[in-house]
Amino acid sequence: MSSTPDTPQGGFRLSMLLNDTRYRSYTFQFIALVAIIAAMAFIGGNLVRNLAAAGLNISYDFLGQQSGYDINQRPIEYTSQSTHGRAALVGLLNTLIVAFLACVTATIIGVVAGVLRLSPNWLVRKIMSFYVEIFRNVPVLIWILIIFSILINATPAPRAFKGADPQASMWLWDSVAVTNRGVFMPSPVWNEGSMMVIGVFLASIVGIFMFRRYAKAQLFNHGRLISTFWPSFGLFFVPAILAQIVLGNPIGLEYPELKGFNFKGGFTIRGSLIALWLALAVYTGAFIAENVRAGILAISKGQTEAAAALGLRPKRIMSLVVLPQALRVIIPPLISQYLNITKNSSLAIAVGYMDLTGTLGGITLLQTGRAIEAVLLLMLFYLVISLSISFLMNIYNNSMTLKER
Amino acid sequence: MSDTNAQSVAFVRNSEIPASPPPLGETGPVKWMRENLFSGWVNSVMTVIAFLLIARFIMGVFPWFWNGVWDASSIKDCRNIMADAGTAGSACFAVLVDRWDHLLFGFKYPATEYWRPTLAFVLLVVCAMPALFAMYLPRKLLIATALYPFVAYWLIWGGSLWVPVVILGLLAVTAAIYLFIEGLSVSLRQAVAGIVGALSGIGLGYLLYLGAQELWFISGNVSAGEGIVSTVAGFVFMIAAIFTYAFFIPMGIFVGYAIYNSYEDGGLVTIVTTLFSLYALMVYGLGPISAAINSVVPIELEAVASRDMGGYMLCMILGTVCVSLSIPLGVVLALGRQSNMPLIKGVCVVFIEFIRGVPLITLLFVANVMLAYFFPPESSIDLILRVIIMITAFSAAYIAEVIRGGLAALPKGQYEAADSLGLNYTQATRLIILPQALKISIPGIVNVAVGLFKDTTLVSVISMFDIVGMIRGPIQQSTDWISIYWEVYLFAAAVFFVVCYSISQYSQWLERQLQTGHR
């Protein structure tokens, strides 16, 4: 009996669909397919009936209609005469802007805080763990609202800069104004000859790379160590500045000036962007700090000791031995934090930043009443953003993982 | 040689020198400060900067806090009191006193019944203990954890006590039915399987027939629209309809036969029969029985509609309910994603990646503006139930990913060992794989739970009055407290911090406990 094969001899019988492991999976999948179709029928049928009862239809025509509202932060040209579709595009770009800024800042904050949490200094360690705990354990929506309130009330209004004896003054030789409407900064003006300066600058960057390669070749081939920092530093600034002076200041600066109600001219970072950017960066920075700390702690102590035995100083141990290895542990959770930032940026609605949720999922939805269409499109946009981020970051992650041979 | 050597030593100490005290700079606080605060000039500078920052922060916040007004009826009142005391610009905590109940329970929960959610919360902490500290407490206490949902439901929503009790009773009856059928002789079970198989075959066939009709209807309706999209969508639905029309009879026969065929070892027939009887008991038994008992022995609490829940209580309810519902769902999704059946795997992957790719707020928009269109016109499903559905789906996707990590971390040998013991998929999963995978995943699940609990504040965006919604709606918009910000937001931050910090401390503790098990 023990030699009885798993499948009885003979042809296919119906009961084998259930009892035979070879066919059972097809049965289950078939049942799943039927269940999906049934769910589709149920949801779709109700949708069609409900819409018919309300006299509505599904139509994306509104995307081509005039939007009629203004947006303050416009990365591309947009007026109230533009279409809802273009408004959604502006919102999408604004989402990407704040997400990018917050990702970069959160990484910096997170790495600094994570390293400082392991600092030998007790006070610094405690402050950092206080920061991490307090931000990790309170909802991001509350943080956005609090940070927004702080920024609005702690920075001066533009009208405080007015008068003979103003209550507030601009920073950096009257070039930067920090107000509760945003930060106003000088912007470059490209006059004739600017291209020359830019060309020189690009050439000097190429020069830096070549110099570094040369230094490396010297080190590897002849064992001569050439200091690269100061020469690169000089090469970075000096030729461009010289070109600027020689050509008679082709690149000018436009300074913001207080005119009427607001600062005019120059480059503006709006308060709502700063609030959201800062809130997301500080909030997510706390999570990244924990990832960084875990990553550093995951590097076995032997590595540090071995590096110390080689005579490296603590700073070099950190930058040459520990951090590069810790990076492999840190990157995967970092990807999901970046995704979280992108998704949490949809809370922009609370501070009046016109991101995708503010335009397409906000005013457009309100004005057209096309709730189903707008929400579906909104989800599609976020899905595409998230999937692209995780795709790109996974490529990077794969290039970083240890290639075991 | 050794002898001479020993004799040449003039003096041998035979007792230890008592340890002399370390130099003054190497003891007590001085040493501690030198090592921890001033171990180098970089460190010293950092210490000084940190100290200045702390001092500045305290000096800025302390007077605001200390001079706060706790007793006033409105913000104007507050401002007057502060102006009189010369402490203008301090905190006005009176809003917390005035709106304390609203912040915690929402403004519509009956004031005389506040003890109920409070008691439910206390019981939550108590009843969670056996599950949280499973290694220290006797397993029997887990019964309390299992009973908790019924007690909490009754306490929070009110109504007749007999409803949850009868549900419990019916569950017990169902279990008895299960055991009864398992225990039947094969010939008797064959009869049962025949009846049940025929019934469910016909039922399923009829359901599918309805579904096919529905699909046909949709197809006609959709393709009536303009554009290529509606034509394609209409075509897809038409194919689905034709497919279902073709298969509803074979499907019914097949499922009916499958159930009948399982009479020898039980299994399918037992499960289907049990589910049938559970459904029948719940639909036809629950109402009449509990009403009958209630008319004899009325034990009732004032019923509270779920719409009336609000404040921090709403966050707690959403957090607890959604996390507990999403763990089983997450396990199923994770197993589905690991499965080697392409269709089931595909469905799970699409679901998980879709949910993880969109922000929770858009899912809440779906709950608020779209879900109503997905249900039959005559049913109106409460907003809170729709929100629970969406949040549960959301957290299930994240929990599924955590559990998938746990499954992947299991050594391959475990799967092979289970196979070599001759266990089938269900047995292997239930007895070998899941217990280990879940144990590894617990810290991750706790993290997801904390994140989800924090995210419940997002329901304020869709006009539900949780604690943030309460602040941004009724409190800040009332004429009494129209421009109050810091006090209420800090309060909200504080209550969240207390709960989330405790949970994350627990999670870290648990992680340490679990680590020792592996070494």
Added chain:
Amino acid sequence: MKKTVFLGALTLSGLAAVAASAGTLDDVKARGILNCGVTTGVPGFAAPNASGEWEGFDVDVCRAVAAGVLGDPTAVEFVPTTGKTRFTALASGEIDMLARNTTWTFSRDVDLKFEFIGVNYYDGQGFMVPKELGVSSALELDGATVCIQTGTTTELNLADYFRSNNISYEPVPIETGAEAVQQYNAGACDVYTTDASALAAQRANFPDPSAHVVLPEIVSKEPLGPLVRHGDNEWGDIVRWTLNALISAEELGVTSVNAAGLAADGSNNPEINRLLGTESNLGEQLGLDADWAKRAIEAVGNYGESFARNIGESTPIGLARGLNASYLDGGLIYSPPFR
């Protein structure tokens, strides 16, 4: 069978309310409670008070309808809605009527398939600026930063107005009134624009109300009124004539105090008798009983009483009647006759 299976499961959850679908009136009567959509809080119009009772000018319309249909002004379930969710809530049947200062516009009426049953408040979009800016007209606002409370027609009116006058501005959209006020008071915007009624209401609660002026320009027409779904005309009639009853009552001098007396003793004015149901059978024609209007008036008072109690000059909101005076006093509030 499929639907019963599904609904059975829902009933089990204990959270779902299932009602047979007939006319809205039958639904409301069967349910014994009126589901009325309101805002999440606008002082004076709809906001829960300290003891959790909804009160306000819009809330009174709901209560009047509930009193007329169900005989109990407290039999109302107030469903808070945001600007985003209000129309779906109404279209999907989650609420029976929407009384949420909603502007009557062509597209809402026609494209979104709703029926505005009248106007209970004539509003218009205004601007508020701090006095110290020295601005006396909206035309002087070139380059200003403008805080807008989103969720209404405000953004569109603003864009139209500034474009037609060729003025540049910087819009700052804000979700709630309270946050707009916070920004405005901190100087993060120069101008705060929303409906003039809300401007007045919010200014009244500023630390120093006299430091702010509402500019004379009213840039839009905002007829605010309750609305119901298209296609259920019986229900629309009930809501429309309940509002008209409140307005007529003010015109005819019927108040919450004297309504019972007038109904018992009869009046020389046949229109009062028809309104209060002692003559003719207007109530039955609506599918209600004869006393419906009397109950509505007794519950919330006539239009003038409700106005004075919630947003009138003696309240913290302190709005003058203005356009919203009865037509007898030169306003726009006017009810078709009850006959």
